[in-house]
Amino acid sequence: xxxxxxxxxxxxxVDLAMMHDSGGPRRVKPLLERLGAKVWDPSKVVVITDHYxxxxxxxxxxxxxxxxxxxxxxxxxxxxxAQGICHxxxxxxGHLRPGMFAVGGDSHSPTGGAFAAYMFGIGATEMLGVxxxxxxxxxxxxxxxxxxxxxxxxxxxxxxxxxxxxxxFGLDGGQYQAVEYRGPxxxxxxxxxxxxxxxxxxxxxxxxxxxxxxxxxxxxLKADIEIWDSDADAGTLAHHRFNAGELPPQVAAPHSPxxxxxxxxxxxxxxxxxxGACTGAKLExxxxxxxxxKGRKAKTKLVVAPASLRDQQAAEREGTLQVLxxxxxxxxxxxxxxxxxxxxxxxxxxxxxxxxxxxxxxxxMGAASAQVYLASPYTVAASAVAGRIADPRExxx
Numbered sequence: 001x002x003x004x005x006x007x008x009x010x011x012x013x014v015d016l017a018m019m020h021d022s023g024g025p026r027r028v029k030p031l032l033e034r035l036g037a038k039v040w041d042p043s044k045v046v047v048i049t050d051h052y053x054x055x056x057x058x059x060x061x062x063x064x065x066x067x068x069x070x071x072x073x074x075x076x077x078x079x080x081x082a083q084g085i086c087h088x089x090x091x092x093x094g095h096l097r098p099g100m101f102a103v104g105g106d107s108h109s110p111t112g113g114a115f116a117a118y119m120f121g122i123g124a125t126e127m128l129g130v131x132x133x134x135x136x137x138x139x140x141x142x143x144x145x146x147x148x149x150x151x152x153x154x155x156x157x158x159x160x161x162x163x164x165x166x167x168x169f170g171l172d173g174g175q176y177q178a179v180e181y182r183g184p185x186x187x188x189x190x191x192x193x194x195x196x197x198x199x200x201x202x203x204x205x206x207x208x209x210x211x212x213x214x215x216x217x218x219x220x221l222k223a224d225i226e227i228w229d230s231d232a233d234a235g236t237l238a239h240h241r242f243n244a245g246e247l248p249p250q251v252a253a254p255h256s257p258x259x260x261x262x263x264x265x266x267x268x269x270x271x272x273x274x275x276g277a278c279t280g281a282k283l284e285x286x287x288x289x290x291x292x293x294k295g296r297k298a299k300t301k302l303v304v305a306p307a308s309l310r311d312q313q314a315a316e317r318e319g320t321l322q323v324l325x326x327x328x329x330x331x332x333x334x335x336x337x338x339x340x341x342x343x344x345x346x347x348x349x350x351x352x353x354x355x356x357x358x359x360x361x362x363x364x365m366g367a368a369s370a371q372v373y374l375a376s377p378y379t380v381a382a383s384a385v386a387g388r389i390a391d392p393r394e395x396x397x
Contacts, residue, residue: 001115002283002331003095004096005140006140006141006142006143006232006235006237007116007139007140007142008139008140009137009138009139010137010138010140011135011136011137011138012101012135012137013019013033013101013103013134013135014044014101014103014130014134014135014136015044015100015101015102015104016044016045016046016096016100016103016119016341017044017045017046017102017103017104017105017127017129017130017131018045018046018047018048018086018090018095018102018103018105018106019045019046019047019048019049019054019104019105019127020047020048020049020050020051020086020105020106021047021048021049021063021064021065021067022051022052022340023105023124023127024047024105024124024127025047025066025067025070025071026063026066026067026113026126027127028127028128028131029066030069030283031124031125031128032128032131035128035132037074037131037132038074038132039074039075039131040131040132040133040134040149040245040334041134042074042075042076042077043077043078044062044134045074045076045078045131045284046076046078046079046090046095047067047070047071047076047078047079047080047082048080048083048084048085048086048089048090049064049067049068049081049082049302050078050084050085050086050089050156050334050335050336051301051335051336051340051342052342053082053333053334053335053337054333054335054343056343056344058209059363060206060342068081078093078095078222080093080165082096082309082333082334082335083308083309083310084306084307084308084309084310084311084334084335085277085278085307085308085334085336086104086106086278087104087106087108087109087111087112087195087199088111088195088278088307088308088311089308090104090112091110091111091112091114091115091195091220091221092201092308092310092311094221094222094223096112096115096117096119096221097115097117097191097221097223097225097226098115098116098117098213098217098225098226098227099116099117099226099228100112100115100117100118100119101117101118101119101340102117102118102119102126103119103120103121103122103126103130104119104120104121104122105120105121105122105123105124105127105135106120106308107180108121108199108200108202108278108279108358109121109122109201110198110199110201110202110206110207110208110209111195111199111209111278112198113198113201113208113209113210113212114191114194114195114197114198114199114209115213115217115221116210116211116212116213116217116228116229118178118208118210119208120207120208121202122136128166129377138284139157141176141177141178141207141208142175142177142178142235142236142237143177143178143179143180143210143230143235143236143237144174144175144177144178144179144180144206144236144237144238144239144240144260145179145180145182145239145240146165146179146180146181146182146240146242147182147183147239147240147242147296148161148181148182148183148185148186148241148243148244149183149185149241149242149243149244150184150185150243150244150245151183151184151185151244151245152188152190152244152245152247152391153245153247153248153392154186154382154393154396155249155378155391155392155393155396156244156247156249156376156378157193157196157245157281157288157378158189158193158196158197158280158336158376158383159196159200159250159279159356159374159375159377160247160248160249160250160376160379161197161247162196162197162200162201162203162204163250163251163252163257163260163358163374163375164250164260164286165204165254165260166200166203166257166258166260167203167250167252167257167259167260167261168193168260169204170205170260171178171203171204171205171256171257172205173204173205173206173207173276174201174204174205174206174207174247175206175237175248176205176206176207177206177207177237178204178206178207178208178209178210179201179204179208179210180208180209180210180211180212181194181197181198181209181210181211181257182212182230183244183246184244185212187214187216189216189267190216190220190284191216191217191219192282192283192284193218193284193334194211194216194358195278195282196246196280196282196285197211198210198211199279199358200358201277203257203358203359205387206232209316210348212227212228212229212372213225213226213228213229214227229296240387243366246365247392248262248263248264248374249262249263249375249376249378249379249391249392249393250262250263250376251263251265251354251365251373251374251375251379251389252360252373252374252375253264253266253371253373254360254362254371254372255360255361255362255372256360256361257358257359257374259273259359263375263379263389263390263391263392264391266373266389267388267389268350268352268373268388268389269352269355269387269388270300270354270373270383270384270387270388271300271301271351271352271353272300272301272303272347272351272352272353272354273301273302273303273352273353273354273355273380273381273383273384274300274303274305274338274354274355274356274357274365274380275296275302275303275304275305275324275329275355275377275380275381276303276304276305276306276307276332276337276338276339276355276357277307277336277339277354277355277356277357277358278307278336279356279357279358280305280307280355280356280357280358280376280377280380281304281305281306281307281311281312281356281377282306282308282322283306283311283314283315285307285356285377286304286306286311286315286320286321286324286377287315287320288376288378288381289304289324289377289378289380289381290320290323290324290379290381290394291381292378292382292385292392292395292396293323293324293326293327293329293384293385294323296384296385296395297327297328298327298328298329298384299384299385299386299387300319300383300384300387301330301336302324302327302328302329302330302381302384303329303330303332303345304324304330304331304332304369305331305332305333305334305335305337305338306321306328306331306334307334308334309334311334312334312342327384327385332345334352338355338357338365338366339358339359339364339365340356341364341365341366345366346365346366346367347365347372348366348370348383349367349368349369349370350367350369350370350371351366351367351370351371352373353365353370353371353373353386354371354372354373354374354375354379354381354383354389355372355373355374355375355380356374356375356376356377357372357374358374360372360373360374373389375389376392378392378396379391379392382395
């Protein structure tokens with residue numbers, strides 16, 4: 001079929017299915033065995049371990065053993081073990097291309113839309129259906145356009161854009177539709193910043209986030225690609241326009257990404273600054289933090305968990321990682337870690353933290369009494385230096 005209509009229910013062939021250790025093999029393996037079924041096409045399945053790393057107890061060791069055994073049994077060669085967070089590793093290893101239709105076993109799978117791929121998150125039962133049939137049903141979405149004219153100011157990042165949009169439209173502002181990010185300010189963003197936009201479409205309540213492919217996409221993938229863009233006359237459910245230059249750094253107060261206000265509204269003292277997660281510790285994110293931290297020392301505990309091993313190695317080669325370490329950063333593993341509430345580095349009772357993660361729901365990152373503020377790598381780094389929530393623009397002059 002050459003066309004579909006918003007609201008229509010269609011059955012789609014899946015080009016790629018991505019799973020991680022938490023919601024993947026340990027969930028689908030027993031179901032496949034019960035059905036006596038096999039994976040429809042192992043070459044189209046990617047498995048990445050990221051949640052239960054580093055292994056530190058019997059449960060995590062068991063979960064990872066199941067994943068490692070299952071990919072071998074199922075004949076899946078696209079397996080990345082302890083290489084970083086799935087949403088970063090998947091495109092980093094060249095598995096996404098414009099025009100692909102992909103699903104992921106994680107709510108932040110819309111990250112793939114930064115590459116003009118239609119990618120969204122599904123649960124284990126839906127993933128089982130995909131693994132057996134290679135297909136999934138879909139209600140064709142409407143498009144909600146977020147259009148940013150002009151250019152973002154120094155110290156303002158894609159994370160600020162998303163916190164602003166979530167604060168303005170709410171956690172259901174995306175209405176489970178396709179949210180397309182457009183305009184000159186968006187086109188000027190590097191690839192990993194575009195990934196942040198599409199990643200946090202999950203918090204905005206969209207099914208997926210989309211950005212048209214272009215030279216930035218081609219350069220990142222280092223491959224010839226198709227250019228996918230919306231038709232000029234394509235209809236939208238809503239079209240919102242913003243002046244990028246007017247957007248200040250944003251901070252979301254506990255316990256919701258929608259509790260967002262400009263950074264200048266906050267003076268909160270903090271106990272910990274965390275630079276981690278798929279939405280806040282990619283190479284571009286580490287570079288932002290380093291611009292603020294260069295020649296400075298953190299007054300509060302500063303923890304950095306690079307989103308992938310390759311990004312960490314690149315940051316080390318170019319000197320970015322050393323800037324963070326010189327500022328007093330403690331380096332953690334390339335995994336979901338604290339963001340997923342896993343491992344030995346969770347927030348303690350009554351801890352006040354500022355974090356580059358995507359969510360600050362009560363108890364998600366540790367103790368229910370902990371207070372988590374969300375911000376960009378610029379703002380988190382500035383806050384680490386100040387010992388309180390601070391405007392990064394003052395340190396970037």
